[in-house]
Every structure is written in C-alpha cells, then in structure tokens.
Amino acid sequence: MSTAAVTDKRPSTLRGASLPKWTPWAIAAGSIAVAVAIGLGTGLDSRIQWGLIAGLLFLLATYGVAARVEGRRQAKDRIATALVWVAFVLAVIPLASLIWATVERGVKVLDVYFLTHSMGVVADSEPGGGIYHAILGSLEQVGLATLIGAPIGILTAIYLVEYGRGNLARAVTFFVDVMTGIPSIVAGLFILSLMLMFDMQPFGFAGSLALAILMMPVVVRSTEEMLKLVPNELREASLALGVPKWRTILKIVVPTSIGGIITGVMLSVARIAGETAPVLLLVFGNPFINANPFEGAQASLPLYIYQQYSQSAGSQAAYDRAWAASLTLIAFVMILNLVARGIARWKAPKTGR
Template sequence: MSQAANTGIQERPAPTAAASPGSLSSRSLPRWAPAAFAGAAIVLGVGIGAAAGWQSRIQWGLLSAVLFIVISYVTTSVVENQRQAKDRLATSVVWVCFLLAVVPLASLIWTTVSRGAKVLDVYFLTHSMAGVLGTAPGGGVYHALIGTLEQVGLATLISAPIGLLTAVYLVEYGKGALAKAVTFFVDVMTGIPSIVAGLFILSIMLIAQLQPSGLMGSLALTILMIPVVVRSTEEMLKLVPNELREASLALGVPKWRTILKVVLPTAIGGITTGVMLAIARIAGETAPIILLVFGSQLINSNPFQGAQSSLPFYIWEQYKIGSEASYDRAWAAALVLIAFVMILNLVARGIARWKAPKTGR
C-alpha cells in the first residue's frame, strides 16, 4: 500500500497546464503595454485630428485621451479578462485625469518662465519704475516687492493670532450656540470673493475719511486670511490625542496651561504650515489692492501712509499699458510672485517635516 493509503489522505489530481479563462493565472499583458497603448492613442488622435481638419492641439489631446482609455479597456478584455479590464479602465481614467490637471499647470509655468526670464535680473529686482515710461524698456519691481512683503506681513501679524485664538476656542472651549455661530461665519468668510473684502474696507475708508495705504490693503487681506488660519489650526488641534490633555489635567495643571504647554506645541508644525499656506493664498490677491492701495511708481516703505504698490497690482498695471516692454515686465513680475509662493510652500513643508512627531527608537 502507498503512503497516502496508510495515512488516510486522498491525493488530489495534479492541476492542468491550461488555466481557465476566468482564473487569475490567465494570460496577462506585458508591463510596457500601457506605454504602447498611449503611443497608439496619440498616433491615432493626431491622425484623426489632422484628417478632420482640427487646428487645436487641445482637441487632438482630448481625442487621444479617449482613445487611450478605449484601447486599454478593449485590449485588456480580449487578452486577459473582464476583471483586469475594469482595473485597467480605472487606472487609465486616473492617469488621464492626472495629465489633464498637470498639462495646464506645466504649460503655465513654462510660459511664465520663458517669457519672464527675459528681463528678470538683479537690476529688475533692485529698481523701481520711478522716471521710467510705461512703454519704454527698463525699470524694475523693487517697489512692488517691498509693498507685497509689508502688506502680507501686516495681514499675517493681524490674522494669525486672531485665527489661532478662534480655533483654540472652537476646539477646547466652544459649545452651544456661540460656537455654532462662529463656525458658521468662518465657513461663510471662507467663500467670500476678495472684491467683497475690498469693498468692505473701502466703505470704512470713506466713512472715516481715510487715505489709501498699504495698511488698508492689509486689512482686506486679513479678512481673507483669517478663515484659512482658523480652519487649518482647528484641524491640527483636533489631531492632538485627548490622552495628552487628560494626562496634563490629571497632574493638576490648569486647562489654559495645558493648552499652552501641551496642545499647541504638539500641533505647532501643522499650525505653522496652515499659516504659510494662508500667506500664499493672499499673496496673489489683486482686487483689494487696486481698491485700497492705488499703486505707486515710487518706493514707499511706509505702509501706514501714502499709496503703495504690490506684485499683483504691478502685473495688472504693466499688462494694461500694452507695450512689448510692459508685457515683459509683467511676465517677470509674475515669475517673481510664483517664486515667492513656491518658497512659502517649501518653507511650510520644511517646518511640517521638522516638527512632525518622531517615529522609531
């Protein structure tokens, strides 16, 4: 008798070499198949678009995207199975959506860099437009850069403490109708257009007979910045474990001191990141600055008196002139503004990584 008969275990027949069509071991496409599908879709899209007389490359691209999805699904259905085809369909749709989002952004960055680099140099960053005709070459962005730094800095000094304290109230103390009302108005402020904030400050200026200045623009930017700071800080405070609060309170530490010494230091990385992102959000606002700051060709380092310029206002002003030199200055200023926002985002990421909770030993 065999060993299987002695142990009472029945032997199973060996699996056949050919797998069933619906099994997981059926035929599969090679790894380079998506790239081949994309190449075939592009060739077909360009060919069909050219044959149909389409002049727009956007139409060619959209047709190629649709063909890529169709080719991927049909080929996978024929070669593999319906399960893999559905998976390939979802993956293709995700890739197409990703490209649809990245291509316009890449095009914008390429256009800004290629056109702004013509006049962007040390002279452009260290000189103003004083004594320079708008239609003539020359001049710089120094006065606008100073205005942006001062206006955004004042808005941050005003809005960051208010937003932080509001978020602490909502998370640590807020209960009842008052907390609900504050949350409602923060949500409403998050969606208001920038021109509304500018008109609100303008009405106060007209009532109090105040003159345009960088401070007036900072107040409008503050209205736009506060809800962003409140929302980001609120979410960061909610991520702090309640066990830390309870441990501090169990030791007899007052609640205000627990918030100051335990809760805020734990969430400081996320709070700082939220403030940096809020600064990046208001740095490119133009409408309130046009209404409240009025712009200036001269260097005005006093934000509390007199008209001032800013990078968004400078871009709008130079583009409105309509000459080749003014267009170059506008694109260069746009490149400076993009670099400013990018630096803020990199700083926010660095602070978030620096203050992130340490893992491991």
C-alpha cells in the same frame, strides 16, 4: 509543493484571455502618432485639438481591442482605466504649461537690477524698471495682515478647542466655514465701504485689513485641526499638577502643536500673498517706492502683474516684466509652502507614543 508551483506558472484556465501588459502603451503611442498625422494632414493648428483627438482615439482603440480579446466587462474596466489616465494627462498639460511658461518667460528680465529698482521713471511700455517697490509693498501689506490675522485666528481656534461649548462656539464654527468661501473681492469691497464712509484715499494698511479677513478663517481651521491632535493626557497631567488652564494651554498645548500652527499660518500667508482683487480696490498701485503702508497708494506684486498686463497696451517689455514678477511671486509662494510642509513634518505632534 513543486507541482503547485508549476501549475501557478501556467496560464490559469479559469481566467479568460488577457492582453499583454504593454498593450495600453502601444495603443497610446499609436493613437498619438495617428493624431499627429491627422493634425498635420488636415492642417489643424491648435495643439488642444491634437490632444483631444489623441485622447479620443486612445479610448476607442482600447475599447475595441479589449472587447474583442477579453470580453465586455474587461473592456469596460480597460476603458475606465484609459479614461482616468486621459483625464490625468489632460489636466497635467495646462498645469505643466503654466509652470513652464512662467519659468521660461520669467527668467528673461529677472535679475538683480529687476529686483532692486522701481518703475518710477520707466513708462509701462518701455523696457527697464523693476519690482522693488512692489516687493516692498507686498511684504508690508502681507506682514501687517499676518500680525492682525494670525493672533486672532489662533486665539479663536484655542477658544473653539479648549473652551468652546454651546451656541457661541457652534456659531463661530459655522461662520468660520462660511468665511473661508468669501470671494476676495467681497472682502475688498467691505473695507472699501468703510473707506468711503470716512472719505479715505487708498493706502497699504487698508489692503492689509482685507487680507487679514481672508486669512483668519484659514488660520482658525488649520490651528483647530492641530490643537485637536494634542493628546488629552497631556492636558490632564498638567491640570492635575495644579497648573492653571491658561498656562496649560500656553505651556503645554500650544508648544506641542506649534509646528502645525506655524505651517497653517505660513500656508495662509502664501495664499493671501497672491491676492490681487482687494489690493486693486484698496491699495491702488503706485510706480514709485512708498515704504509707508499707512499713507498713500502702494504697489504690490500681484497688482503689479495685473497692471503690467492691462495698462501697457500689449508692449512686449511690459509682458516680460509681468512674467518675471509672476515667477518671483510663484517662487515666494512655493518656498513658503515647501518650508511650511517641512516644518509640519519636522515638528509633527508625536501622538500615539
């Protein structure tokens, strides 16, 4: 036994020479240093180029070193590992930059005043003003969309899981799949074509209808997954006690999976809360506070961001407001997401017990 333990510690002769563990880190540090030197030396001012050069150097150096020390196959393995890491870093940079920029620039004007005032008396190029009207509009439109979309979505999912057999169910499944891929602007155009027919002016509820269309398939899909997780024994036990099917569904199946259903609805709410295109076509935007979603143009948070960006002719004050509104929107969406995932974990259906 003791000899075996000793032989294990010695470098095995069956394995070829291998590089020490810190090699990738050393090569990474070296290639970044060289890339910065090249960047400064030749006066490249785009950080994107610095990153690309560093990545390229890292790949080449890794391959060279590994091929010399460890052989071809190991070198290929190393370069694949290096590529995967480089891809990961390349992707993380813009995403991190996005979050960082939004937070850094967003906090400049984000305060209580900003959240509680509208743009009613403020020109788009002037500092001041706020997003109260946009938050109000967003909440109303998204709320109404949820009231329409969530029940229809959940009922459809119940139909597919509990009743669905035959051609109708298959058609619904297929078109729900197709519907998830509808671009948001097409949903907006659909409601717009209805509005053109009845000669209507933009109003908040029209936006809600388009958002509800975008929301339904997402709710159907997530609810369906959740209902499928409910063990059949529960249904059978309830039916065997003589409980009608509809009461079985309402009292047994849905409560068992309610956590997942709520999660799905909240995730879909988070998704439609950020939709701009249908709101742009149907709700139009309004600098004043309009609390009535059934009459007159309204504002909404994503639309506010777009209009502050596009209608302000490059005024810094407007950009600051756009960033602050973005931060508010992202915070709203992220909080919804986190809460939804929290609920999912807390109320996960207890299967397999």
